[in-house]
Amino acid sequence: MEKERKLINLMEPGHTGCAxxxxxxxxxxxxxxxxxxxxxxxxxxxxxxxxxxxxxxxWEVPWIHSLFExxxxxxxxxxxxxxxxxxxxxxxxxxxxxxxxxxxxxxGCISGMWERGHEVMYVCYDNEGYMxxxxxRSGLTPLGARTTxxxxxxxxxxxxxxxxxxxxxxxxxxxxxxxxxxxxxPRDLMRKVKKAMEVCGPSYIQILVPCVPGWGIESKLSIHxxxxxxxxxxxxxxxxxxxxxxxxxxxKPDELKPVxxxxxxxxxxxxLFREGGEEEIKRIQDIADRNLREFNLxxxxxxxxxxx
Amino acid sequence: xxxxxxxxxAVAEAVGRCRPQVACAYPITPQTHIVEHLAKMVSEGRLKAxxxxxxxxxxxxxxxxxxxxxxxxxxTATSSQGLLLMSEVIFNIAGxxxxxxxxxxxxxxxAPINIWNDQQDAVSLRDTGWIILFVEDNQEAVxxxxxxxxxxxxxxxxxxxxxxxxxxTHTMEPVEMPSQEEVDDFLPPYSPSYYLDPDDPFxxxxxxxxxxxxxxxxxxxxxxMEARSTISRVALGFQQKFGRYHGDLVDGYLLxxxxxxxxxxxxxxxxxxxxxxxxxxxxxxxxxLKVRCFRPFPKERVHAALRPGQVVGVVEKDISLGxxxxxxxxxxxxxxxEDSPDISSFIVGLGGRDVTxxxxxxxxxDLRSNPACRVEFRGLREDLMKGDEG
Numbered sequence: 001m002e003k004e005r006k007l008i009n010l011m012e013p014g015h016t017g018c019a020x021x022x023x024x025x026x027x028x029x030x031x032x033x034x035x036x037x038x039x040x041x042x043x044x045x046x047x048x049x050x051x052x053x054x055x056x057x058x059w060e061v062p063w064i065h066s067l068f069e070x071x072x073x074x075x076x077x078x079x080x081x082x083x084x085x086x087x088x089x090x091x092x093x094x095x096x097x098x099x100x101x102x103x104x105x106x107x108g109c110i111s112g113m114w115e116r117g118h119e120v121m122y123v124c125y126d127n128e129g130y131m132x133x134x135x136x137r138s139g140l141t142p143l144g145a146r147t148t149x150x151x152x153x154x155x156x157x158x159x160x161x162x163x164x165x166x167x168x169x170x171x172x173x174x175x176x177x178x179x180x181x182x183x184x185x186p187r188d189l190m191r192k193v194k195k196a197m198e199v200c201g202p203s204y205i206q207i208l209v210p211c212v213p214g215w216g217i218e219s220k221l222s223i224h225x226x227x228x229x230x231x232x233x234x235x236x237x238x239x240x241x242x243x244x245x246x247x248x249x250x251x252k253p254d255e256l257k258p259v260x261x262x263x264x265x266x267x268x269x270x271x272l273f274r275e276g277g278e279e280e281i282k283r284i285q286d287i288a289d290r291n292l293r294e295f296n297l298x299x300x301x302x303x304x305x306x307x308x
Numbered sequence: 309x310x311x312x313x314x315x316x317x318a319v320a321e322a323v324g325r326c327r328p329q330v331a332c333a334y335p336i337t338p339q340t341h342i343v344e345h346l347a348k349m350v351s352e353g354r355l356k357a358x359x360x361x362x363x364x365x366x367x368x369x370x371x372x373x374x375x376x377x378x379x380x381x382x383x384t385a386t387s388s389q390g391l392l393l394m395s396e397v398i399f400n401i402a403g404x405x406x407x408x409x410x411x412x413x414x415x416x417x418x419a420p421i422n423i424w425n426d427q428q429d430a431v432s433l434r435d436t437g438w439i440i441l442f443v444e445d446n447q448e449a450v451x452x453x454x455x456x457x458x459x460x461x462x463x464x465x466x467x468x469x470x471x472x473x474x475x476x477t478h479t480m481e482p483v484e485m486p487s488q489e490e491v492d493d494f495l496p497p498y499s500p501s502y503y504l505d506p507d508d509p510f511x512x513x514x515x516x517x518x519x520x521x522x523x524x525x526x527x528x529x530x531x532x533m534e535a536r537s538t539i540s541r542v543a544l545g546f547q548q549k550f551g552r553y554h555g556d557l558v559d560g561y562l563l564x565x566x567x568x569x570x571x572x573x574x575x576x577x578x579x580x581x582x583x584x585x586x587x588x589x590x591x592x593x594x595x596x597l598k599v600r601c602f603r604p605f606p607k608e609r610v611h612a613a614l615r616p617g618q619v620v621g622v623v624e625k626d627i628s629l630g631x632x633x634x635x636x637x638x639x640x641x642x643x644x645x646e647d648s649p650d651i652s653s654f655i656v657g658l659g660g661r662d663v664t665x666x667x668x669x670x671x672x673x674d675l676r677s678n679p680a681c682r683v684e685f686r687g688l689r690e691d692l693m694k695g696d697e698g
Contacts, residue, residue: 037506041374049515057511062504064377065513066400070370076360077330077374077382078504084329084358085380091506109370112363 010036012058017050020219022209022226023125024050025183027096030123030207033190034197036061037090041075043097043106044068046132047125069105071095072113075120092197096123099140100130102206103166114173114202121196121203124166127211135214135268139164142234143287144280145268147214152271157280162287170204171243177203178240183210184227185237185249192239208235216267228262231255233288236295250299256292259285311485315446315476316341318483319385319411322450324355325491326457328383328409329498330375332360334368336390337423338473339413343385365390369397376406377512379503381457384408387473388415388429395433398466402437402528404513407460407467407498409453410438414574414625415473416659424660425473426625427574431602431634437528439467439535440603442573446471446481448554454491455542461498462542463535465528470602472575472625474660486550494549532604539601557606559598560613562588566595568675569614569649571622571639573599576656576663580623583668594672599635610642618649619679621671625657632683653683661687 010031017024027047031038040063042048048065051058066074075095082088095113097106102124113120129147130136137147141159146152150159170178177199181189189207196203210217210225217225229235230249233256237249260281263269272280292298311318320342323331331350333343349355358375362368365386372382386394391412401408412430416422430440439459443449449471456467471477486494504512516524540556547553562584563569570580577598584594597613599606614620622636631637636653643649654671657663667687 036509039378039504039506052511052514054514054516054520057514059511060509062506062509063511064374064404064504065515066370066373066404067396070366070373070397073362073367073370074374074377077332077371077376078378079374080332080358080360080371081330081375081378081380081382084356084375085378087378108364109367112367115363116360 010060011051012060014056015051015058016053017046018212018219020212020222022183022211022222023047023098023127025222026125026189026207026209029183029186029189030094030096030193031061033193034092034094038092038094039078040064041066041071041078041093041095043071043101045098045101047096047098049132068101070109071097071101072106072120072122073109075122076113076116076118079118079120093120094123095120096125098132099124099126099128100138103139103164111173114170114175117201119201121193121205124204124206125209126206127209127214128163129211129214131211131214140166144272144284146271147268157277158271166206167204167238167240171240175204176201176242179205180208180236180238181205182208182226182230182235182237184223184230188237188249214268216270217265221265225262225265228257231257232259232262233292233297234259234262234284236291236297238295245295248295248297250301251297252300253298256298259288309485309487310482312480312482314341314478314480315449315471316413316478317345318446318450318485319453319471320345320349321485322453323383324349325486325488326454326495327381327497328357329380330358330360330372330382331355331384332362332368332371332375332382333384333386334362334365334390336365336387338415338425338477339385339387339390339411341477342411342413365393366397369394369401372408373397373401373404373406376401376408377404377504379498379500379505381461381498382408383410385411385413387413388417391429391433392417395436398433398436398438401466403524405464407464409456409460410466410468411453412468412470413473413477414470422659425475426658426660427470427472428626430468430470431626434603434634437465437532438603439465439532439539439601440470441467441601442470442599443476444554444575444577444598446476446479447483447552449476450483450485451546451550451552451554454486454495455546458495458542459535459539461500463531463538465531465535470574475575484552490550494546536601536604536606555598555600557601558609558613559600561596561598563595563597563613565593567593567618568672569595569597569618569620570668570672571597571599571620571635572624573602573635574625576623576625579663579665580668583665583672586665587669587672592672592676602635605638607642610639614649616647616649619675620649620651621654621675622651623654623656623668623671627655627658650679650681652681655683655685656687663687
């Protein structure tokens, strides 16, 4: 009975994450799909803080936290060591971090890990900002978002830059398996984790995980917002194998929504709905339209099919 | 087996005989020859280790951290800026109680950029929770690396072995290289009592709040203090096995009747021994105190080695800017008030400036004529000391 329970939840409840935390949902699904034969290297961030407040731990798998920017290097060291010691059979290495720990401060280490081809599954929980330190802007914060370091004012409409394209940076490194996923699509997410674990070489999965306080949403809307990000084409769900897009999450024409439906419930975008914000919203709609065209996101055929 | 090789080659050969399961580094002068030789040993099949060429020293330190966390014997080497770039990981490795062994080929720190030898790099990381050992010559470098793995793994505390860049790393000297069988006989395989393993999961590196953080630092401090006896015991065990002894925590030379004592770390000791012998011929009773173990600092041993009435000059290749030489402050800390000899700080050899036997001799004579406690830079160029007079 005890064993059965552990197989269901390798990241246990009882942690101190916010109600409705998208990252906690994402991490639980990742571990559920990955199974118990893993070792996890976790970067500094919310996930580390709310799951391992000493003397408690939510982790039923061997788990290490070292620093903010080195989860990928620690994971690489574990992989090399296990192989050198002949203990690599039947064990997989997972590195996981938030968007800041991945795309900003962790960039050097992640690039080294990919270039050397370590067999590590890297999971980026993308909540689009430094939420652990109080909602500051990161390289993955979207255009127009208010954070505490990109506050809107008389001279600003919030964050001035576009989301850094981490999946394509991974592809440029020759990472053989790259995927994006959303906590609103749990079966797709878990399938991708299982697939990534089978890859010979590095793999990268970036999961959109709404942050309740950082995005300024109600707890109950967390999954809903993740779904809207997909249905507005702001967060395309892709699978890229050996540099080729092999699968795209399609949106049925009657499910396609304007970006305002995604932006409006979030306090981080509230300033865009004041007078003069139309121009900024149009720029965000342009991003969605570009994604729609580039990845052929809208189609009547079933939602997970091969793209042409 | 006697070999006549560069210090770097000697260290790489010795480390190889310690059978690290993971070796990882990033090239920086003057550490490079160590890594190059390890790469050669791997390519020749003489070193069976996971050998990783990292994207930075920060990455290299993180990689050996990960390797050590799953129970591997792990080694890295660096210098100067590389050590400073590692520094966040250096603290972390010690806090996680991972017995990594590292060579620091000591070099000056920028700015101004300078690739030559002094000891500012390692001295600046004295508070990290690493055991820091300084070696005097290439034989001691070989022997200390073999001891370092034993010390680290017994205590679960990382060890940094410091050897002066160029002066040792790039200098050919004859060294007695133990055979693989001899090292195997001395150093058992690493078998940690805990490591990350799916068969026995646990959480390493948890978030610790004000309720328990202080205790974790206290335990590391107490274990560092305890490490002094382990370091001494391992040095004696090594002597029994190999017949060589380079001191344990400290080593005295001609101290018994010494009126003037010169204190230092690293390759300067050889120069100072020669100076002491010459000075004694001229009637000046000079002794030498070698600090082999910089952290944990052997306060009691220093206290026992020196006495009131002596004049002590701490001669070192680093400076705590705005105070004095760092080793000098540590030596002072062994005494309180009246029991203290007169202790002066002499800063020499920064950024690779030569320190000659004559330089040491002149320090000794100056201490004889003026025992007052002071801080002095020695060997400064007069032509660069003038103000902006046009």
